Amino acid sequence: MSDKKPQAGNAWLKMNDEQIKLCNQFSMGYIDFLNEVKTEREAVSFIINKALEKNFQPLEQIPRIMPGNKIVVNIKDKAAALLVVGKRPLTEGLNLVVSHIDTPRIDLKANPVYEADGLSLFKTHYYGGIKKYHWVAIPLALNGVVYKKNGTPINIRIGLKEGDPVLTIADLLPHLAKEQMEKKMAEVITGERLTPVVGSRPLSEGESPVKERILQFFKERYDVEESDFISAELQLIPAIKANEVGLDRSMIGAYGHDDRVSAYAALQAVLEVNDPDITALCLFVDKEEIGSTGNTGLQSILLENLIVELMHLSGPVDYFSVRKCLSQSYALSADVNAAVDPNYPEVFEKDNCSFLSQGVVLTKYTGSRGKAESNDANPEFLWKMRKLFDDNGIVWQTGELGKVDIGGGGTVAQYLARYGMEVVDCGVAVLGMHSPFEVVSKADVYMSYKAYLSFMQAF
Numbered sequence: 342m343s344d345k346k347p348q349a350g351n352a353w354l355k356m357n358d359e360q361i362k363l364c365n366q367f368s369m370g371y372i373d374f375l376n377e378v379k380t381e382r383e384a385v386s387f388i389i390n391k392a393l394e395k396n397f398q399p400l401e402q403i404p405r406i407m408p409g410n411k412i413v414v415n416i417k418d419k420a421a422a423l424l425v426v427g428k429r430p431l432t433e434g435l436n437l438v439v440s441h442i443d444t445p446r447i448d449l450k451a452n453p454v455y456e457a458d459g460l461s462l463f464k465t466h467y468y469g470g471i472k473k474y475h476w477v478a479i480p481l482a483l484n485g486v487v488y489k490k491n492g493t494p495i496n497i498r499i500g501l502k503e504g505d506p507v508l509t510i511a512d513l514l515p516h517l518a519k520e521q522m523e524k525k526m527a528e529v530i531t532g533e534r535l536t537p538v539v540g541s542r543p544l545s546e547g548e549s550p551v552k553e554r555i556l557q558f559f560k561e562r563y564d565v566e567e568s569d570f571i572s573a574e575l576q577l578i579p580a581i582k583a584n585e586v587g588l589d590r591s592m593i594g595a596y597g598h599d600d601r602v603s604a605y606a607a608l609q610a611v612l613e614v615n616d617p618d619i620t621a622l623c624l625f626v627d628k629e630e631i632g633s634t635g636n637t638g639l640q641s642i643l644l645e646n647l648i649v650e651l652m653h654l655s656g657p658v659d660y661f662s663v664r665k666c667l668s669q670s671y672a673l674s675a676d677v678n679a680a681v682d683p684n685y686p687e688v689f690e691k692d693n694c695s696f697l698s699q700g701v702v703l704t705k706y707t708g709s710r711g712k713a714e715s716n717d718a719n720p721e722f723l724w725k726m727r728k729l730f731d732d733n734g735i736v737w738q739t740g741e742l743g744k745v746d747i748g749g750g751g752t753v754a755q756y757l758a759r760y761g762m763e764v765v766d767c768g769v770a771v772l773g774m775h776s777p778f779e780v781v782s783k784a785d786v787y788m789s790y791k792a793y794l795s796f797m798q799a800f
Contacts, residue, residue, distance in 0.1 A: 352700045352736040352784035353591070364787035367609070368585075368593060371786060374605050375583035375595045379484050379501065380576055381419050381627050381637075384442040384601065388421045388608055388625055389413055395612045397423060406431075406654040409616055414647060419627040419637035422647055423611045425797075427620040431652055432662050434669030435622045436797045437762070438611070439639065439753055440603035440676065441629030444596070445469035445775050447476060447535055447577040449485075453570055454539070456552040461540040463508070465577065466532065469630030470750075473530040475776050476577075480507035481537055485575035487565050495563050500580040507580045508537040537577060579777035586780055591698065593786065598779040600629065602786055603675035603768045610794035621797035629676075629753055639756040668761030671725075673796055674716070674754035675789070677781075678702045678740040680770035688743045695740030695770040698782040701730075701789045702740040704766035709749030716754035718765035725800070726765060733795040736788050740770065767792060 356364060378384045392413035393399075400414045406426055414422040420442075424435075450464040467473065482500025489495060500507040513521050521529055543550030544557055559565040583595030604625050611623040624647075628638030635641065648666055652658045680697045681689045695702040703726060708715030730737045742750050757764045769789050772780040 350736065351698050352782070352788055353698060355700075355734075355736045356784070360787075364783055365590075367787050367790060368783040370609075371602070371605050372583045372585070372593060372595070375593075375597060375601065376501075378601065379482070379498075379578050379597070381442045382486060382574075383484070384604060384625065385415060385418055385421045388423070388604075389415055391608060391612065392423050400650065403654060406651055412651075416643055416647075417637055420643065421625045422622060423608070424620060424622040424651075425611065425614045425617055427617045429618055429620075431620060431648070431655070432665045432669070433619065434666060434671065434762070435620045436617070436800060437622045437624065437670050437672040437757070438607045438675050438793050438797060439624045439626060439672060439757060440607050440768075441600045441627065441633075441639075441753060442604050442625050443469070443627050443630050444578075444599060444601065445471045445630055447471075447481075449483075449570065449573070449575040449577070451571045451573075452567075453575075454552055454555055454567065456549040459541065459543075459551060460538055461549075461551040461555045462536040463539055463577075465535045465537070467535060468576075470775055472526070472776070473532065473535060474526060476535060476579075477510045477530055478512045479509065479777055480580035481509055481577045482507060482580040483575060484578055485573060487563070487569050487573040487575070489565065489569050489572075495565055495569075497563060497565075497575065505580075508539060508577065510535055510537045581778055591784070592780050592782055594778050594780045596777050596779070598769075598771050598781050599677045599774055600675070600768070602677060602771075602781055603789065606786060606790040607675050607793045609790055610797060613794060614797050617798050619800055623793075623797075626753065633753055633756055639753045644757075644760075664760075670760070670762040671722070671796075671800060672754075672757045672762050672764040673767040673793065674752045674757060674764055675768050675793065676752040676754075676766055677768045677771045677774065678704050678766070679742050679774055680772045680780075682772055688747050690741075690744050693739065693741050694743065695738055697770055697772060697780075698784050699738040699770070700736030701785060701792045702738055702766075702768060702770055703727075703730075704740050704742075704768075707742055707749065707751050707754065707766060709751075710746060713749075714751045714755060716752075716758045716764050716766070718754075719763060722763040722765055725763075726767070726796075729795055729799050730792060733791065735791050735795060736784070737792065738770075767796075 397413040410426040544554035586592035586594040706717040769785040
């Protein structure tokens with residue numbers, strides 16, 4: 342077997358000086374986005390604001406759907422949709438790009454604040470597939486929203502501005518870690534020990550004086566009571582800035598590439614679409630990292646609800662028209678894939694896996710082992726995508742998620758395919774996926790943006 346699969350070529354070598362300049366400019370905008378947007382709610386706010394700046398109109402302000410309409414939809418502050426209405430009727434389908442804006446993290450429990458051994462800590466529950474030991478001994482920020490008893494929302498963002506305090510989960514010192522270091526990596530840090538240190542100064546004498554000072558902090562700064570944490574959505578995320586990586590500045594390191602890299606590229610693409618033949622729709626969804634559940638994940642009927650509402654603005658709606666629209670659509674499941682890591686070659690089958698800086702990745706199937714829970718794209722659609730990318734000068738490669746029996750993973754592709762539409766996964770290769778500091782190639786990010794833009798104006 343060959344050492345690596347045949348490549349279309351390194352994307353950097355496929356770009357001229359002007360394209361490389363545009364690539365770097367695009368990447369700096371993406372870095373700014375990553376440093377600003379840390380949660381799904383912040384992502385939705387960013388998306389909505391950018392759309393409004395580009396003259397997209399909220400759906401509730403549209404009296405009737407007309408070709409050329411640019412529409413933005415806020416779905417419960419946790420998901421969003423941007424669409425540019427095409428010349429053809431909706432029953433002929435959509436060109437749909439779907440990314441997810443949630444990322445692996447650590448959530449606070451409903452009753453999070455407690456005291457032990459003179460320290461105040463938070464009780465937590467991790468969200469998504471993480472290596473728990475990654476989250477120990479690094480600076481953490483606290484982000485999210487609290488709804489007070491009277492219904493007032495309070496936004497909390499601590500640890501990301503210069504001069505802010507940060508939190509951290511302390512690790513056991515190596516001098517006392519003999520037994521710990523003999524454990525399997527999955528057992529070294531348990532979920533119940535993902536408890537960040539929150540404070541150490543007592544408010545006064547009493548039963549839990551350090552906890553009381555932390556509660557006083559929330560009361561004085563945010564007017565939040567301990568009982569208000571029950572109606573809160575608070576996340577611990579790495580307090581680490583996105584930055585250029587490599588002495589050649591060719592890569593970007595950050596928390597949240599999976600999948601905000603696709604969300605950002607898709608957003609920038611749809612903002613440039615004008616007067617398409619087929620309606621272009623960018624959907625930014627929640628809960629992918631925990632199975633696309635809930636009413637803002639793609640296992641819900643949020644896509645159907647959106648199509649019904651759009652068709653309602655064109656006239657009477659019937660079930661057949663909605664189903665026809667969805668089944669006639671083409672979709673990109675805009676999600677990342679794993680880049681071959683030279684430190685761990687044993688888990689990759691290099692003839693079929695993706696590499697950093699080799700362009701955007703077309704992934705025919707995801708799933709685990711025997712393609713379980715995979716979409717497995719049809720070859721007719723893959724041919725269309727190959728031709729589209731080649732015709733538009735987009736550097737691309739194929740990929741899959743490691744060796745067959747090693748593991749695997751899924752995307753939202755399967756939840757789109759159930760409508761009958763043609764779907765394939767398309768995104769960038771990532772080093773260190775699901776870690777607090779993932780790495781992508783600037784060239785791949787730029788090629789994903791070009792891929793999404795060409796797709797939304799195709800067919």
